[in-house]
Amino acid sequence: MSYIRTFFGDIKPEELGFTYSHEHIVCTPSFWQEKGEDDLLLDDKEKSQLDVQDFKNLGGKTIVDATAVDYGRHVSEVAEISKETGVQIVGTAGFNKSFLWTGKMKPELKQLVGNYETYYDWIEAASISELTEFVVREVEEGLEGTSFKAGQVKFGTGYNRITPLEEKTIRAVARAHHETKAPVHSHTEAGTMALEQIEILKEEGVPLEYLSIGHMDRNLDPYYHEQVAKTGAFLSFDGIAKIKYAPESARIAAILNLVQKGYEDQILVSGDTARKTYYKHYDFGPGLEYIKKKWVPRFTHEANQNGFDGESLIQKFFVDNPARCFTFKK
Known part of the structure; x- marks a missing residue:
């Protein structure tokens, strides 16, 4: 049986519709709050x-909210937005990168995991099994004690390195995947360490067709993209509109390069819209x-100019590929 888990219940993959694969809707990370x-x-x-x-007005149907527990989730408010707009939300269990963990843990979470001052304190003190149990609970029971269940599990790593605690969360998330069959998402800082993340997941026996890797357009290296694609993982180009990192021409060229090599079924596209200045x-x-x-x-225009079928690629990136990527396969 295959299904996708949204805030308001499990749906068939074909019900997902036009999907943004990595966004943030309401979140107040304590790390950034403390820094003003x-x-x-x-x-x-x-x-x-x-x-x-x-x-929604433009025909959008689903948003994957990639906000993990250490990034200041507002689960109930996001659920209200889903209910009031009719846009389906896929929530996220798991963790982000380690430098965020020095932020103070919110009081509600302390009631669930223990009276730790920061996320770092919790992750350092907990065993892999305890972290796994927390992630599984968020998938099977609800995020942070709510009734809104996660539809994917996530881990993250920093720029050009994986710290011991980040590896700990990777292994916990991998084991939570095995218990729940939830799809797996990874944060890469500036598009680095994807292949190293994959090696740890291989050690944990995670089938890589369950994995989507974020921020691949922060590292616009065609050779690197091909090495990631060869593993079978999805590549998320989720920095659309962020011209300070790269022009859209470079992102489109990188995507079309992967399409040319036959990897069009492994591409996701989104905006990672996580700043006030990104929001209209x-x-x-x-x-x-x-x-x-x-x-x-x-x-679509550029793809057609280069001899591809732009419309069919858009269908893949925003409908067909997300429907496979975010599916639980029992």
Whole structure:
């Protein structure tokens, strides 16, 4: 039996529809709060909802909210947005990268995992089995004690390194995958360490067709992309509209390079819209409408100009590939 787990129940893969594969909707990471980085605090449910509604109005159906426990989730508010807009939300269990863990743990979580001051303290003190149990509970019972269950499990690593505690969370998430069959997502910092992450997952026996690897467009190296694609994992190009990192021409060229090599069934596209200045209704940014409204037509045009079928590729990146990537296979 195959299904995708959303906040309001399990659905058939064909019900997923047009999907953004990596976004953040309402989140206030304590790490950034403590540093006074207001741009990184998506703290207004109503403004976030207006952007989600824009996505819905353009035909969007599902958003994968990649916000892990250490990134300041507001689970109930995101669930309200889902209910009020009709956009399906896939939630995320697991962890992000280690430098975020020095942020103070929110009081509600302390009631679930123990009276630790920071996420780092918790992850350092807990065994792999205890972390695994926490992740499994978020998939099978609900995120942070709510009734809204996670539809994927996540881990992350830092720039050009994997710390011992990050490896610990990778192994915990891998083992949670085995217990739940939930799809696995990884955060890579600036697109680094994907192959090293994969080696640890191989040691844990995780089938790589269950894995999506984030931020591949932060490392626009065609050779590197091909090595990742050869493993069978999905590659997430989730920095669309972030011109400060690379022009859209470079992202599109990297995607088409993978398509040329036969990896079009392993590509996901999204925006990782995690700043007020990226959101339209917070601070006049491109917003959640940008990809559907502007990037999709541009990509389709460029793909067609280069001899590909742009429309069919869009169908794969936003509908068919997410429907396979985010499926639980019991």
